[in-house]
Amino acid sequence: MILEHAVLDVVAGRQDEYEAAFDEARHLIAGMPGFRSLRLERCLEVPTRYLLLVEWDSVEAHTVGFRGSPQYGRWRDLLHEFYDPFPTVEHYRTVLPSA
Structure with a gap:
């Protein structure tokens, strides 16, 4: 499991x-x-x-699968205008997992 971390x-x-737009956008990534x-x-x-935490099976599921998908284009359209500065992911x- 991989944890994506972004300070937004x-x-x-x-x-x-932003929160309303994110509520719509989260359905894009969840599928x-x-x-x-x-x-x-x-x-x-x-x-x-904000702090965004997303769990993925692999880095590639995020960087290749999601970012290379049509859903990412809609995600970008919904959310990227709100960021200043643009976040580092x-x-x-x-x-070490919890005991």
């Missing part, structure tokens, strides 16, 4: 609009092969910042 800074004043789960968290200290593998 949204243009101030557009958080409600992709290799998708496992998704969480979007909002920062308490910085209300324009990283992938993680579990080293």
